Amino acid sequence: MNNIYVIRALLAAALFGASTPFAKLLVGEISPWLLAGLLYLGSGLGLAVVRLVRDRGWTPSGLANGEWPWLLGAIFFGGVLGPLALMFGLTRTSGSTASLLLNLEAVLTAVIAWVVFKESAGRRIVLGMLAIVAGGVVLSWSGGDAETRDGVGPLAIVVACLCWAIDNNLTRRVSASDALFIAGAKGAVAGSVNVVLAFALGASLPGGPMLLGTLAVGLLGYGISLALFVLALRGLGAARTGAYFSTAPFIGAAVSVVLLGESTSTAFWIAFVLMAWGVWLHLTEHHEHEHVHESMEHRHRHVHDAHHQHAHAFAWTGDEPHEHWHRHEAMVHKHPHFPDIHHRHPH
Known part of the structure; x- marks a missing residue:
């Protein structure tokens, strides 16, 4: 396997996971709706600037006519429906339950990739994905569920995971195209939708330094992370890339320990072992057979x-x-x- 794709997937997870502790510092200062919108908007605007500098001006997307429906579908599910379902679910679900349920994204991504798009699924890949997701479950579980009001909130979060799983598989169909354009388009749409909703609910923009800091976290943790995710899709497919990306909760927890001084627990080290085992299973996979290229x-x-x-x-x-x-x-x-x-x- 070309390990550059694995490195890209893990870097995408690292940037996204590391953005969570920084976003936690902003919670309470900015409304959740506006925070989500600004993070996505920082991604879209930042990648647009990077692309303009790289290409020395505006250039076409490079997508073929037949690829636009895949990208628009990915933006609709991942940039509009997913965030909306998550935000609604968070209003009726405890943090521990929400974190636990978000690990379903990797499972649903893999199931869609295997069942709908017929990606190969060897035993090592299945075991590796289950180990990585199990690590996320262990890391997320903190017990208690007093904040969950009913089954509607958890169901909404499951719907959000399904939307992102569909997004991941649709994005796979256009992953050969410009990763900066794909990631930037998603960020711009998701950011605009969430910012408009935040303003409709009475939110107001924070001060200049906090606004710039939030946009910067969005560019790194959402924008560049998503661009790397798209590049990883080219070489690994949706199921494997999604599994590697599931290490993000562990990476976020590790950053919290280092930067925020949070203490580690037994669950943290159990998650470390499970995720490391899962990554090792994927790295050592061997898939070979005679195949036809159309x-x-x-x-x-x-x-x-x-x-x-x-x-x-x-x-x-x-x-x-x-x-x-x-x-x-x-x-x-x-x-x-x-x-x-x-x-x-x-x-």
Whole structure:
């Protein structure tokens, strides 16, 4: 396996997990609705600036016409319905129960990837995902549930997890496209929706320093994290990327221990062992069989490896990696592989 994709998934989890302790410092100073909106908005605006600097001006998204429905669906489920369901659920659910239920996102992501999109699911992957999710469950469980009013709140959080699971799998379909554009578009839409709702509920913007700090946390913990998540999807598929991303609660807890001086518990170290075991199972997975590549056309950054033996319709200087629209001819071969953008075949 190309470990660069694993590193990207774990970095995405690290940035997202680390953003939680920083966001906790802002809770009480900013309303939850507005805080969620500003974090997402910091992601969208920040990535738009990064993309403008990278490309030295505005450039097209690069998405093919057939990819737009996938992206719009991902934005709708992950950027609009998911946050709305979570915010509603949090008003009727205790923090411990909410944290516990949020671990369902990885499970639902994997189930959809396996059942709907036919990703491969070896025994090591299933065990590894269960170990990582179990670590999140242990870490989240703090006992007590006095704040939960009825079953409506937990159900809403489950719906939020389902929305994000659908989002993850739809984003997988466009993961070969510009990760900055995909992540920035999601952040801009989710941020706008939540900020408008916050203002409708009477919230007001915080002072300049706090506003800038919140936007910065959003850029790192939501924007760059999501861009890395999209890049990881290219090489790992939705189920594996979602499983690695499930280490975020542990990373957030570790940052809380270091920066906020919170004490560790037995549950913390049990979670550490479970998640480390799960990651190890994934890292040591071996998946190989003879498989068929159907002919396809797409655009992404690549080198001329076994899957990219194509001619160029332009003067090529020989520089690699490079990016252009290219066609893959049908072929059959056998080698270790994972459900990346070139190996989305049934088993």
